[in-house]
Amino acid sequence: MTSLSLDIPVNKLTEEQAAAELELIANEIAKHDIRYYQKDTPIISDAEYDALKSRNLDLERHFPSLVRPDSPSNKVGATPVSSFAKVTHTVPMLSLDNAFTADDIRDFYNRIRRFLNLSEQNVVEVVVEPKIDGVSFSARYECGQLSTASTRGDGSVGEDITRNLHTIDELPNTLTGEPPAVLEVRGEVYITKDDFFAMNDLHKKTGDKVFSNPRNAAAGSLRQLDPNITATRPLRLFTYAWGTVDNAYWSTQMDFVDLLKSWGFPVNPLTRLCKTVDESLDVYEHIQNQRATLPYDIDGVVYKVNRRDWQHRLGLVSRAPRWATAHKFPAERAQTLLQDIQVQVGRTGSLTPVAHLQPVTVGGVVISRASLHNEDEITRKDIRIGDTVVIQRAGDVIPQVIEVVTEKRANNSQRFQFPDHCPACGSVAVREEGRAARRCKAGLICPAQAVERLKHFVSRNAFDIEGLGGKNVEALFKEGFLTNPAEIFTLQGRNKAGSKSLENLDGWGEVSVLKLFKAIDSRRTISLERLIYALGIQQIGQSTAKLLAQSYMTIEAWERALREAQDRESNAYHDLVGINSIGTAVAEDLLNFYAASHNRGILDKLKTELVIESYQQLNFGFSPIAGKTIVFTGSLETMTRNEAKAGAQTLGAKVAGLVSDKTDLVVAGEGSGRKRRVAEKLGVKVFSEQEYLTLIERN
Numbered sequence: 001m002t003s004l005s006l007d008i009p010v011n012k013l014t015e016e017q018a019a020a021e022l023e024l025i026a027n028e029i030a031k032h033d034i035r036y037y038q039k040d041t042p043i044i045s046d047a048e049y050d051a052l053k054s055r056n057l058d059l060e061r062h063f064p065s066l067v068r069p070d071s072p073s074n075k076v077g078a079t080p081v082s083s084f085a086k087v088t089h090t091v092p093m094l095s096l097d098n099a100f101t102a103d104d105i106r107d108f109y110n111r112i113r114r115f116l117n118l119s120e121q122n123v124v125e126v127v128v129e130p131k132i133d134g135v136s137f138s139a140r141y142e143c144g145q146l147s148t149a150s151t152r153g154d155g156s157v158g159e160d161i162t163r164n165l166h167t168i169d170e171l172p173n174t175l176t177g178e179p180p181a182v183l184e185v186r187g188e189v190y191i192t193k194d195d196f197f198a199m200n201d202l203h204k205k206t207g208d209k210v211f212s213n214p215r216n217a218a219a220g221s222l223r224q225l226d227p228n229i230t231a232t233r234p235l236r237l238f239t240y241a242w243g244t245v246d247n248a249y250w251s252t253q254m255d256f257v258d259l260l261k262s263w264g265f266p267v268n269p270l271t272r273l274c275k276t277v278d279e280s281l282d283v284y285e286h287i288q289n290q291r292a293t294l295p296y297d298i299d300g301v302v303y304k305v306n307r308r309d310w311q312h313r314l315g316l317v318s319r320a321p322r323w324a325t326a327h328k329f330p331a332e333r334a335q336t337l338l339q340d341i342q343v344q345v346g347r348t349g350s351l352t353p354v355a356h357l358q359p360v361t362v363g364g365v366v367i368s369r370a371s372l373h374n375e376d377e378i379t380r381k382d383i384r385i386g387d388t389v390v391i392q393r394a395g396d397v398i399p400q401v402i403e404v405v406t407e408k409r410a411n412n413s414q415r416f417q418f419p420d421h422c423p424a425c426g427s428v429a430v431r432e433e434g435r436a437a438r439r440c441k442a443g444l445i446c447p448a449q450a451v452e453r454l455k456h457f458v459s460r461n462a463f464d465i466e467g468l469g470g471k472n473v474e475a476l477f478k479e480g481f482l483t484n485p486a487e488i489f490t491l492q493g494r495n496k497a498g499s500k501s502l503e504n505l506d507g508w509g510e511v512s513v514l515k516l517f518k519a520i521d522s523r524r525t526i527s528l529e530r531l532i533y534a535l536g537i538q539q540i541g542q543s544t545a546k547l548l549a550q551s552y553m554t555i556e557a558w559e560r561a562l563r564e565a566q567d568r569e570s571n572a573y574h575d576l577v578g579i580n581s582i583g584t585a586v587a588e589d590l591l592n593f594y595a596a597s598h599n600r601g602i603l604d605k606l607k608t609e610l611v612i613e614s615y616q617q618l619n620f621g622f623s624p625i626a627g628k629t630i631v632f633t634g635s636l637e638t639m640t641r642n643e644a645k646a647g648a649q650t651l652g653a654k655v656a657g658l659v660s661d662k663t664d665l666v667v668a669g670e671g672s673g674r675k676r677r678v679a680e681k682l683g684v685k686v687f688s689e690q691e692y693l694t695l696i697e698r699n
Contacts (some may be wrong), residue, residue: 010058018063022071025056029072030174084159084223087150091243093138093186094155096320096326102281106304108325109277112305115314115322117640123449125306127253127273128283129240131326133297134190135219137165138243141183141681144175151222154461154542155319164222165189167231172264179263184243187265191218192295195234212365214297236296239265252306273306284327291329300328313639315646319543322646331392334367335405336360338387341372341416345424345448347456348538349440353378353418355389355401362393370399374436375418382406384413424448444484444598451477453536457485461542462534463523467516479505485534486605489524492517525611528555535603538589544581548590549615551579551629555607562594571660578658580630580645624695626652628664631679634672636689651696659684667692 013021029052053072060067099105112124112296136152149165150158165171168189175183189197194213203210221233227271240258242248250256254273261267270287274280277436284301291298305311305323314322337358353372360367370391372378381404383389388408389401416632422429422440424447429438444450451474458468465488468476476482479500481491495502495513502513528533529549533542540548552558564572565587577587630653632644639647644667645655659666659678666679666686679686 009053010062013059013062015063015066016383018059019066022056022059022063022066022068025052025059026068026072026174028052028159029056030172044488064138084161084225085425087148087153087158087160089138089150089153089156089158089243091184091413092155092319093136093152093243094316094321096324097317097320098300099327100330105281105284105325105327106277108303112310112314112323115640115643117643123275125254126274126280126646127250127257127271127304127306128274128280128287128297129268130287130294130305131300131302131328132188132190132238132268133215133299134188134216134237136186136220137161137189137222137237138167138184138186139171140244141175141179141185143181144179146171146173149501159223161222163227164224164230168225168235168237170237170266176265177259177262178263179259180248181247182244182246183263184245185239185260185265186241186243187237187239188236189218189222189237190214190296191221191234192236194295194296196565208491239268240267240271248308251308253304253308253311254306256308288329288693289415298329298487300326302326312650313643315643315650332362333390333392333402334360335388335390336367338383338385338389338401341378341383341385343419343423343540345422345440345446347452347536349422349429349443349446349449350437351375351419351422351429351440352437353416355383357389357391360391361392362399365389365393367393367399374399375438376436378416378418380464382415385407386410386413422446422448422475426510432690443596447477452683454482454485454488456536457534458488459534462530463488463526465523466519467512470517475505475507476502484602486602486609489606489609491520502659524609525613527613528553528558528615531555531606531610531612532558535593535599537593540590544586546580547579551575552615554614555612559594559603562591565591568596574658575660575662578656578660580649580655580657623651623653627654629654629656629662631656631659631663631666631675632667632669633666633675636667638689638693647696 010018023238032052056072060071099108106357109124109126112118113120113122118124137149138152138158139149140147146166148160148161149162149171150160152158193214196211196217199217202208209220211220217233218235221230221235224233226231240257242256250259257267257271270290272283274283280303287298287301303325305314311321311323316322322621338355339358340356342354344354344355346352353375355370355372357368357370372383377383379399383401386409390403390407390655391399391401391403393399412611418438420429420438421427422442425440425442425445427440427442427446429440431438440446440449442449444453454473454477455470457463458465458473470489473482481494481500481502482488487494491502502508502516503510519574527549529542529546530547532540533545548558552561561572561576564570565576567573573587573591576582576590577584625648630648632648632655636644648655656663659682661682661684663679663682663684666675666684667689668676668679668686669689676686678684
């Protein structure tokens with residue numbers, strides 16, 4: 001098995017002998033881990049493997065100064081932590097756009113061709129791989145050694161799970177081959193179906209938590225504060241992507257997959273390289289047919305453009321890459337009784353109908369509610385209370401009503417009358433021209449909107465305050481402790497100021513109240529983009545909030561622009577609508593929000609309680625256009641307009657649609673007219689396409 005002298009008592013070894021033996025054991029265990037977990041071809045017995053680990057532990061106990069960074073004992077045995085540290089992703093961990101039909105995938109291919117200006121003769125190779133239903137992670141290696149690991153989090157900031165990921169034997173501590181000096185590998189942690197059922201059976205016997213599905217079990221196991229608990233869970237993983245890399249020398253996605261295997265990482269054996277859309281769809285069908293017999297859960301496949309230079313050119317849209325998409329498997333369906341339709345009021349006043357269903361199991365999940373979207377959807381499908389309906393989980397996640405089984409409809413059924421007044425406050429609900437939803441115009445006077453805005457404010461991608469989930473927010477609002485977001489940060493000072501105190505509420509006590517105050521205090525520093533998103537302004541999602549933060553940099557500059565832009569003829573207004581992807585509709589919602597005195601009042605109170613960090617520009621190396629505002633005009637020859645905009649944003653530039661005195665550079669192609677003349681009048685630099693390419697060193 002090995003040349004190690006395991007029969008020599010540890011207390012008889014010198015430090016030099018112990019150090020040499022620790023190195024040999026670390027290498028030996030790493031080798032056997034690869035044979036067992038990646039190749040399924042073990043060459044030693046479990047008892048022999050356990051003896052190696054036991055010997056390693058004895059050596060470390062007697063020679064604590066000799067414990068190695070790649071020690072096998074780092075896989076387990078660490079003490080719990082009170083909370084996870086935050087890890088900022090230098091390269092964001094993105095989500096994927098979803099496709100559901102073969103036509104969607106053909107559109108995906110066509111969009112790539114249009115964006116890159118490719119002809120039908122250009123072969124678009126795509127890597128197809130199963131979409132594992134697990135938990136995303138990122139692991140950073142420096143000089144071949146695992147240094148840190150994190151969850152995806154919100155894509156920009158995740159949680160440090162280094163010690164927990166250390167417990168998964170499939171993840172190498174030390175890489176083989178010749179990896180880059182800095183290598184960030186990304187993948188998915190999962191639990192097999194058999195291991196999931198066995199673990200739940202054990203938990204039932206011991207009284208521990210029973211999980212609803214393998215993905216939740218993997219997520220709960222990976223986020224244990226005590227890594228010793230994580231070590232007892234049967235976690236496994238696949239790797240498939242990269243983040244930050246020092247000298248990424250591979251030219252294709254498939255080359256990277258092969259390199260992952262050479263470095264010691266597990267990759268999914270069903271990954272295939274396809275040269276046509278039909279070939280890609282064939283692989284999709286092949287994997288779908290194997291879905292039920294695979295040892296792990298999957299919910300679709302992922303298509304990735306193979307060429308890395310094309311991936312770079314395609315860039316991102318919002319929070320997803322243009323060069324990849326997920327093709328989800330058809331949703332499972334079931335029939336059930338629609339018992340009631342209730343209209344809920346969202347944070348922006350939108351009235352949303354919700355179907356209350358006789359509970360039914362779909363895809364292993366019990367469904368009792370489903371969204372009906374809006375009144376047009378109810379009218380189009382003629383959905384009525386008492387109907388038998390077909391429901392499905394769209395993308396295996398969101399329940400929705402697909403159709404009515406009209407032959408089972410009662411003779412005395414009545415069409416559903418959508419309310420024209422807010423069910424929460426009684427105010428008139430108006431349907432504006434061009435909008436699908438009716439909206440209560442009462443604003444924060446409406447209790448439903450106030451509660452939903454509070455929920456949004458503390459949600460994961462906003463302030464992310466632990467202990468303020470939906471039910472707690474509703475309870476604190478009902479009892480008068482919270483009426484607006486600013487009051488969250490004065491809650492501790494107001495507690496016990498009157499006859500009521502948090503400690504006296506049902507489900508609360510001194511310990512839970514102190515934990516809540518601690519969680520609130522930990523969120524008194526917030527980035528500008530997260531604050532803008534947290535305010536819950538209509539049409540301002542995460543991507544738009546980030547665009548606004550990037551454009552104005554500070555809370556002071558943003559507010560000044562909103563004040564000045566109330567004049568629709570001002571330069572500030574033209575600058576706002578000129579921001580790429582903003583436009584007049586979004587600008588109007590933003591300006592209307594700021595025009596309301598109660599919204600400005602809440603923002604003023606928040607500023608007294610918070611530290612609002614200015615927008616932090618990512619490190620774009622020596623990019624000559626980072627932080628600059630660029631306008632593209634006219635027809636470009638070597639790239640499409642969309643490609644040019646995406647490339648500029650990748651290099652840290654702000655892309656605008658209109659030229660103003662804040663524009664740094666105009667790139668003028670053939671046929672450029674008014675924008676070029678405005679730029680010349682304002683003294684803004686005008687570059688030809690070739691001059692621009694030379695500037696960014698892409699020619």
